[in-house]
Amino acid sequence: MALESRYDAIVAGAGHNGLTAAAYMARAGMNVLVVEKNGWIGGAAVSRSLHEGWTYSNCSYVCSLLRREIARDLDLPKYGLQVIPYEGGASFTRDGDHFAYYSDHNALRREMARHSARDADAYRAYSQAIMRQCRFIRPFLLRDAPDPASLRPRDLGELAYLVKKAHGLGSRELGETLKFWTMSIGDFLDEHFENGLIKAHLAGSGIIGTGLGVYSPGTAYVLLHHYMGDIDGGIGAWGFARGGMGAISNAIAASFKDHGGTIHTGAGVEKILSKDGRVQGVALEDGKVFYAPVVASNMDIKRTIQHHVDTTDLPHDFTKAVNNFKIRGSSAKLNISLDQFPDFPAAPEHTSFLRGDMHVSESLFELERAYDDWKDGRWSEKPYIDMLIPSQIDPTMAPTGAHMMTVFVQYAPYDLNVDGTRSADNWTDAQRNAMADTVLNQISVACPDIRDRVVHMEVRSPLEIEREVGLTEGNIFQGELTFDQLFFNRPVPGWSQYSLPIKGLYLCGSSAHPGGGVMGAPGANAARAILRHETRHGRMKGYAA
Amino acid sequence: MSNFDAIVVGGGINGLVAGAVLGRKGKKVCIIERADRFGGMASYAVDGGPSLAHALYNLSPRALKDAGIDVDRATFTGQQIDTVSLADDGNHIVFKANGVYWNDGSQHPQSKAWCELIQRFKTYGGLLRQLAEAPPPGGHSASLSRARLAEMLRLAKVGIGLKMLGKSEMRRFLQVVLSNVYDIVLDDLPDGPVAGMLAADAIRGAATGPRSPGTVFNLIYRLGHGGTITQPTGGMTAVVDTLVDGAKAADCTLLPGTEVSRILVDLDAVTGVQTADGQTLRAPLVLSNLASPLTSQLTGPSLFDIEATRRIRNIRARGTAAKVNLRLKDASPLPGLKSEQKDARLIYAPSADYVEAAFNPAKYREMSKAPVIEALRTEQPDGSHWVSAIVQYAPSDLDGGWTQEAQDRLAQITVDTLDCALPGLREQITDTQVITPDQIATATGAPGGHWHHAEMSLDQLLTLRPANGISRYAFGPKGLFLCGAATHPGGDVMGLAGRNAALMALEVQK
Incomplete structure (x- = not known):
């Protein structure tokens, strides 16, 4: 579709929340443009083919939070979204045992009782x-x-x-x-x-x-x-989205386009233009300028305000609160192409729990110590890993017989501490590989042959996540989910309802209430706020013509 | 057999205040204390050493007034003391009421930011004090009853107080009060001894580190009564004596050296207590200054439903503060301190990061190798000179137990740490005393030796203190009330828990 110079609204960032906000606005009859810095859409809900034959959900990797109201409103199943629930999960121990989590209540009870009869009884109350x-x-x-x-x-x-x-x-x-x-x-x-x-x-x-x-x-x-x-x-x-997490973004995008929306990829927002406290449009990195009375930013609040907005006229309290917004990188990601299904010696044959989320942490203290490492600016010596092999359920993720493994890693700092100096610049290839090695050691607790199975591996430190997706410090929630940053405090007190101190500028990403996860709620809520404000003030009229 | 209107079990600060408040309302009250002296944890000491509590900063004028004690007594006004944040390089930082200064008297660059932060916390503290001076909201009074209307009025006052802050400050309050002290302080200050001092004050006595959400509340709590720190004239013993006098003036019968072995209950109502020496004291009202688990043991667990029992069992009270008293050879000043700092409160917490790092081992039941210390120089009535130090973190459930070797190690660590900042201190020390949290627990009955009998974390505050469903002092059978630090608003030498509990008991009895 040919690009116009004026739109009713521009969304900066084609993450799933940006697309959701855009799709709602398009359905309400607005002429909406989504601009995206990457050559692809999806933000952190993305499927990428980085090694031929394999598809990685290389950021977010499983789906549950996506609000069904949104899936229904936007007809996402019609646009190709299929979510396949997985069952079970397990934690493996260094001494060769495991705890299996079954979705079947009786099986779970038996398994819990194997470890503790008391806990089997307690699970119900929990x-x-x-x-x-x-x-x-x-x-x-x-x-x-x-x-x-x-x-x-x-x-x-x-x-x-x-x-x-x-x-x-x-x-x-x-x-x-x-x-x-x-x-x-x-x-x-x-x-x-x-x-x-x-x-x-x-x-x-x-x-x-x-x-x-x-x-x-x-x-x-x-x-x-x-x-x-x-x-x-x-x-x-x-569950898994068939085709990887990008399937969610793609379905929302298809719904959006079907209602007249336009997506422009490959050039990020350089500046959100404003005049007299009112938003004008956006100037892109490639020099293009688009005008609209409404701009919704899918970027996190820090990135939006600190890098893309003229802050001189903003209230001091607001910019200070934004600067103090806590958005800390704490997780890394490994995406691995496997030549065949790895061996899990502790697991019974043909068990269902290998299709779920697998971990190797054995105690709360071990997890807490992993956090202490991170506070010091180091990746955890024994990181918490959340690993899944979605290709068991979704055949589109890997060639026949081969598999794809996604490993979420916590904790990994953004500003890595090397010899007492903490800086994101310390994330050299050598450091990244050393972290990957730590993670592979953890994985090998569950599958000792993991290193022999690896065909290709993508290692993403918080820095890579920040650089590629645009999430500040690589924080997957666009801001810590602590009570001082939730509900009416999200992102900052007084600005929890999607609008920002520049008229016509809105926040539609996970920095806004109710926060992160592939949920779509901030996007949908922002669209609702935009439609309410901008139609009430009658500003839409001139543009709708 | 004696008959009373009310019996207070445990003569700690809160027990004494509760007894005096009841006595002044015309009740015939008996206060029973297991130890030979009153004061509980505040005045607990061994072998002539300094007491556990060594300074006043949170004593409630409201509680004193209701207990019939003159707030302006010299004992309480005592000597206001400055705080000195110790630095290994000798460049100590002095905190006065009006600002922050270097050792040489020049103003510290972070003085303004510190003053603003403290002022803000004091304002918040003043607001929250209104909540502290009343039972937590809730209860089952009818919607138009006097009690309910009074409560609505109180809450409305807090609400109006919030509104009076102005929109932006009110919003900020609702954010800050839920936040962690590490982030809030470092938002305005670089990390260093000034931030470290605030972080240390926020975690004192708590099983938490400055990065834990909710720790700003602890700092605000400390500043709820203005934040002035006083070394009372005559020490903590004199403070306790004053409260004892107050209880006596209210015609309370005081029974020190008497242990309660059972709280007597008949037909789901208390009838009195039985003492270990076989006496039976009758009263329709029993207030327990003990923590809830001990109190429920004294009544027998069968009086509590399984849900209440579960909640009581889950109350977190893990003491992490040990007392280390260093006996000095003479009255000569501490090395490295100016003469006007000789009585100051010394803090060893070089940075907020240091405080957080000190907390790490405590999570795994180990003591800090580089601890956070609050120390005061004191002179005991017998003329002996001491450095009275609160050392964190020293968890009550130390891995391997608090053996003599572990205690010696803690004393050693304390001396080493202080000697770094005050070189030469080591040579002045002739003897050390270590009072570990588990000794405190044994001696005073405080669970885990915890100052507040129950951790002051957001999930154990206000209507959740000490646990959901038992926040309004009434506890199990009719006529039994908790009045100790585990109840709202919490501990410190404050007295509000005892005063609130007594007033609540009177209201319920009506």
């Missing part, structure tokens, strides 16, 4: 507690976070909704909820379970993507953040 929290939080994901300092009817309405929901829990459950939201996943698990391996297996979701340890308060919420999704109504279930 999963009920988590499920109650999931049910409580889910309605808030596609609503605005109220500004507690505001007396506007909308904020009071949202606040009333929150109070009503909280009141509806009853005082006992409200107390449990407050406690859950403020405690650490380590303490929460210690309250329920006694077996270290079981606790370590369950704790991973509490730290993925954050700069916190399993005993840092607030990590129970992070676990919830990973459990509040669903697949086909199965709350907490995870």
Whole structure:
């Protein structure tokens, strides 16, 4: 489609949230342009073929959080999205044992009892507690976070909704909820379970993507953040998008284009243009300039404000809060092409749990120590790994007989400490390879032959993730998920409802409420805010003609 | 057999205040203390050494007033002291009420930022104090009852106070109060001894590190009563004596050296207590200054449903602060300090990162090899001179236990650390005393030897303190109340928990 010079709205960044915001706006009749710096779309929800025959979901790798309301509104299945749930998972130990997580309740119970009869009994109370929290939080994901300092009817309405929901829990459950939201996943698990391996297996979701340890308060919420999704109504279930995570972005993009949207790739936003406190459009790195009364940034708040906006006229409080926004790189990624299925000596033959998420951490202390390494600016000596082999379920990911393995690694610092100096520049090829070696050692706890199976391996330090995807420090959530950066505090107090101090400029990425994950909620919420504001003020009229 | 209107089990700060408050309301009160002297953890000391608590900063005028004690007594006003953040290079930093200075008296470049931060925290602390001076919200009073209306009014006052901050400050408050001290301090200050001092104050007595979310709250809590640090005239013993006098003036019967072996319950209501020496004391009201697990042991666990038992068991109270007292050979000043700093509160925390690193081993049940220290020079009534040091982290559940060897190691680490910043101190020390968290636990009954009887983390505060469902002081059978540091608002030598509990007991009894 030929490019025009004027649009009703421009979205900066073709991540899944940017595309979601764009698709909603296009469906509402707006003429929308999405611009993307890379030659491909998807941001961190992307499938890339970096070694012939294999497809990598080279950033995000599994799907659960994508709001079904969004999938429905945008007809994503029609545009090719298929999400296949996987079942089970396992944690392997150095002494050759394992703990298998089955989705079949009885099988799981038997397996837990093998490690601890008491924990098998405790699991029911644990999963009920988590499920109650999931049910409580889910309605808030596609609503605005109220500004507690505001007396506007909308904020009071949202606040009333929150109070009503909280009141509806009853005082006992409200107390449990407050406690859950403020405690650490380590303490929460210690309250329920006694077996270290079981606790370590369950704790991973509490730290993925954050700069916190399993005993840092607030990590129970992070676990919830990973459990509040669903697949086909199965709350907490995870799955693979057929064709890799890029299939999600591609389906949203197809839906967007089908409703008249335009995507321009290969040139990022150089500057978001504004005049007299009102956004004008964007100037791209390739010199092109596009005009629109609305610009939605899919970039994180730091990148948007610090690098692409003229900050001279912005309120000092706001820019200071943005500068202080915490967005810490804590994870790395290995994507591996395997010549054949690796051997898992500890696993029974033909078991289902190898199709799930596999780990090798044996205790909460081990996970906490991994965090301590990161605080010092080193990658963990024994990192937490979340590894999956999606090609077992999705044949499109690797040639017949061969497999693709995705390994999420935590913790890895952005500003690597080498001889006492912390800098992202320390991420040399040698350092990256040394980290990969540490990770391969971890993997070999589960499959000792892993090194013989590797055909090709992509190693992504936080620096690579930042450079390629544009996520500051390579933080997968576009900002820490701590309580001081959640809900009405996300991204910064007073600006939690997608608009920014420049009129017409909006934030539609994971820096905004409700935060990261391939959820689409920030994008959908931002689109709703844009449609509400910009149509009410009548600015759309001239452009719609 | 004696009859009372109310019995207070445990004569710590909160027990004494609770007894005095009840006594002043006309109740016939008996305060029972296992040890021979009152004061609990505040005045606990061994062999003539300095007491566990060595300075006042959070004593509540409201609690004192309700206990009938003159707030302006010389004991409490005592001597206001500065804080000195020690540096290994001798370039110590002095914190005064009006700013931060170098050792030579010149102003420190971070003075303004520090003052602004402290001022902000004090404002927040003042707001939160309104919540501390009342039971946590909740309860089951009817929606139009006086109690409920009073509570609504109180909350409305806090809300208005928040509004009065202005929109932007109110928003900032709601962010900062949930944040971690490491980030909030380093947003405004470079890491170094100034940031280290704030980080150290935020984690003192807690099983947490400055990077843990929620630690800003601990700092705000410390500053809730203005943040002035006082070394009371006559030491902590004098403070306790004053409270004991207050209880006596309120006609309380004091029974030191008496151990309660059982809280008596009949038909789900308390009837009194039984002491280890066989006495039975009757009262329809029992306030326990002990932590909740001990209290439930005294009543017998059968009075609590399984949910309450589970919650009580899960209350986190892991003491991480040990007391190390260094006896000095004479009155000569500490090396490296100016004469006006001789009584100052000394902090060893060169940076916020240092404090976080000190916390790491404690997570794995090890002691810090490079600890965070708060030290004060004191003179005991017998004329002996000491450095009274609170050393973190020294976890109560030390791997291998607190053997003599472990205690010696802690003393050694403490002396080594202080000697680095105050070279020559080592030569002045003639003797060391180590009081580990597990000794504190044994001596005072505080679980894990924890200052606050229960960790002051966001998931154990306000309506969740000490645990969900038992936050409003009433505990199990009718007539039994908790009044110790494990209850809202928490510990420190503050007295509000005892005062709130007493008022709550009176209200419920009505």
